[in-house]
Amino acid sequence: MVKLDGRAETLLKTLIEIYISDGQPVGSRKLARYANLDLSPATVRNVMSDLEDLGLIQSPHTSAGRIPTQQGYRFFVDTLLKIKPIRQKALDEMQDTLSTEADPKLLLAKTSELLSQLTKFAGVVLIPGQRTSLFRQIEFVSLAPERVLAILVTDDGRVQNRVIPTDRVYSQNELIEAANFFNDTYGGNSLAEVRRILLEEMQRDSDEMHRIMATALAVAGKFFDEEENGGENVVLRGEQNLLNVPDLCQIDKLQKLFDAFKTKQDLLDLLDRSMRVNGISIFIGEESGYRSLGDCSVVTAPYEHDGEVIGTLGVVGPTRMSYDEIIPVVDVTARLLSCALSSHPEKYQ
Amino acid sequence: MVKLDGRAETLLKTLIEIYISDGQPVGSRKLARYANLDLSPATVRNVMSDLEDLGLIQSPHTSAGRIPTQQGYRFFVDTLLKIKPIRQKALDEMQDTLSTEADPKLLLAKTSELLSQLTKFAGVVLIPGQRTSLFRQIEFVSLAPERVLAILVTDDGRVQNRVIPTDRVYSQNELIEAANFFNDTYGGNSLAEVRRILLEEMQRDSDEMHRIMATALAVAGKFFDEEENGGENVVLRGEQNLLNVPDLCQIDKLQKLFDAFKTKQDLLDLLDRSMRVNGISIFIGEESGYRSLGDCSVVTAPYEHDGEVIGTLGVVGPTRMSYDEIIPVVDVTARLLSCALSSHPEKYQ
DNA sequence: ATTTAGCACTCTCCGAGATCGAGTGCTAAG
DNA sequence: CTTAGCACTCGATCTCGGAGAGTGCTAAAT
Secondary structure, three states: OOOOOHHHHHHHHHHHHHHHHHOOOEOHHHHHHHOOOOOOHHHHHHHHHHHHHOOOEEOOOOOOOEEEOHHHHHHHHHHHOOOOOOOHHHHHHHHHHHHOOOOHHHHHHHHHHHHHHHHOOEEEEEOOOOOOOEEEEEEEEEEEOOEEEEEEEEOOOOEEEEEEEOOOOOOHHHHHHHHHHHHHHHOOOEHHHHHHHHHHHHHHOOOHHHHHHHHHHHHHHHHHOOHHHOOOOEEEEOHHHHHHOHHHOOHHHHHHHHHHHHHOHHHHHHHHHHHOOOOOEEEEHHHHOOHHHOOEEEEEEEEEEOOEEEEEEEEEEEOOOOHHHHHHHHHHHHHHHHHHHHOOHHHHO | OOOOOHHHHHHHHHHHHHHHHHOOOEOHHHHHHHOOOOOOHHHHHHHHHHHHHOOOEEOOOOOOOEEEOHHHHHHHHHHHOOOOOOOHHHHHHHHHHHHOOOOHHHHHHHHHHHHHHHHOOEEEEEOOOOOOOEEEEEEEEEEEOOEEEEEEEEOOOOEEEEEEEOOOOOOHHHHHHHHHHHHHHHOOOEHHHHHHHHHHHHHHOOOHHHHHHHHHHHHHHHHHOOHHHOOOOEEEEOHHHHHHOHHHOOHHHHHHHHHHHHHOHHHHHHHHHHHOOOOOEEEEHHHHOOHHHOOEEEEEEEEEEOOEEEEEEEEEEEOOOOHHHHHHHHHHHHHHHHHHHHOOHHHOO
16 A cells, blocks of 8 residues: 655545546646645645656647546545535435335336436446246236136235136136145246146146146246346436546547447446445456456446345546545435435335 | 439449448549449549439539539439348347347347347337227226225236225135226226216215226326327437447537437337338438438338237438448348247237 | 540648646655 | 756647648539
8 A cells, every 4th residue: 555645635535626627647846736735836746746757647749738547546645635525405315316216127227217317327227136026926827717816926926927728728726726836836946947747747747737827937936037038127218318428429439438338248247246246336447356347437326125245336437537425425315325225115015 | 313324323322332431522533433433533533423413413612522412312222232141140149149038028128129239229119109099898806804805807908006095904705896896887998088987976976996996097098198298108218329420520410409309209200100110221321301300311121010000210320331231131030020029919919 | 515634722620739737656845 | 855947848829821621612514
């Protein structure tokens, strides 16, 4: 860990703040004026030279000012940053938005949207990874003479249904009996397990009810199983905000970024990693390890349900962002989302 | 309608083809060489001058070649264009992709994705406007002692469910009886209608079953009713392809475009309009009437289910696109989607 | 009457200076 | 250790001139 004396720290902090606010390399004269240290530009130059040797700042070319390096930003957010409190009005708005949405899927989408609106960057929410679901209950409802609706319920209270055409007409009683049989026999096993057993049974006797249940399971599995659900477990909003960011206005950077958004893999890894961290995580530029996010920073925070971390959310923006404003927004959003999730317990049974 | 002699037509056609393929203004020498008309550049210049007077081409500045105007493109696609047949291999691929997807929502998403992949532009699919659903059937399933699952089926075979907490425990028989009552009493009415009646009934007696059904209806309505479904009825894919298009590589153009993609309103209007047209529609640049799509062309085709047009799909790309390749792709995709929809009748019952 | 060659003209697109301003690094004095 | 002074470097901007592309016009040819 780099050590700096107070003066160097103040100058680094001031330099980064100036650079974040106007995006231009900061010269010694300007820095001397803003730092309130009563130093001449020449002295500031000496300190800047030291900071450059430490790898915290760099100059784009001989006669420009200095800009922070990734390490500079890292040092800044780790030890120099004082975050601003969030605006009360924004807070109220957020609370309104999030507390009025009952459907959990839409809630996450709204959260992502909210993040992007508040920060003017892209908002992102990782949808909680689904643990393997256990089969609890199946019910059959007769829709039309040869059409049965199968309703499958898992132990975590999620429901999925599928209309299945049948070979013959089933009576109400037959359907109820079949359902009871399946429920008693297979309740508590994982969906995959039940599917396997069913397929075996079907080899032996070719009872149609088995086929019906297998079909229902196949559909349910598609929705519940983690693997098959892949690719759609992160909600990204406000990408177009990043077109407005002057730091990213080069087509090739944008291209890289939007490709990352499309494949989602890198973003997913990143969010997943940050889920295991307590509190805010900040990934600056390429230090995240993902080339595609090289020109960006990502600020994330995990959110909870029932006191357990189930996902993360965050903001993707340029490395040159106002961390002191973005961080509290992400932080508060995570808290509010946790609240909103907890206040609708019936959703998860 | 503009009238041109054969020579002028050939030259205009050749000019547009050259311009579409290399994106540079076309000069008289080059045009004379490519047009196979055995004319000198000077003659070609005379013709070009006429075409410019007619507003079909223009020159960016005195000493560049000519490029087509919007009217030029319009004339080109209306009267000069010979579309290429689609590659057999691409066709097979498309067929594979579309015929293996049973879920209609995912099918539309895949279709959009496919359009974007084949054209390297953005694909877009308008999700059929839902006609007002009629209530057909409700069933109640006991999940836990004080938790009832309500399953609501509409006359077009769509199913929606909701877990509802109850004040007391209901027996299997009670639930079946209640369901039968509701089904007999309200079957065939629109969801909105049923909701209205239920609310009235609830004023008079405060039977809990009424409340349960009303809750179920409220949720179902959210999913089925057209109004509430607004905003999410167009599937856009491959936006990031447009970042690669050299014609659009100016940030402000992209910004306009991506804003349009986000709000979706203009796109929706456009697609909706084209649904009422038979066959391919082509909107070139600003002639669509939407500023946000000013730098783009949109090629659309309606698709059908049961012989009835229920939606449209299309491609959004730069005005300088290979219409002779894009048009058949859109055309074929629309046909294949129509087929795919028809071959899964159980989805819509 | 149409087509063509010839030619002057107009623009854009570089690349080569020239200039300016910002900011640095070094040195020597305070 | 700090500061003033100063030479130096580099990018940004401007201008100028030449090269290249392409046009429009005119007058001759078909």
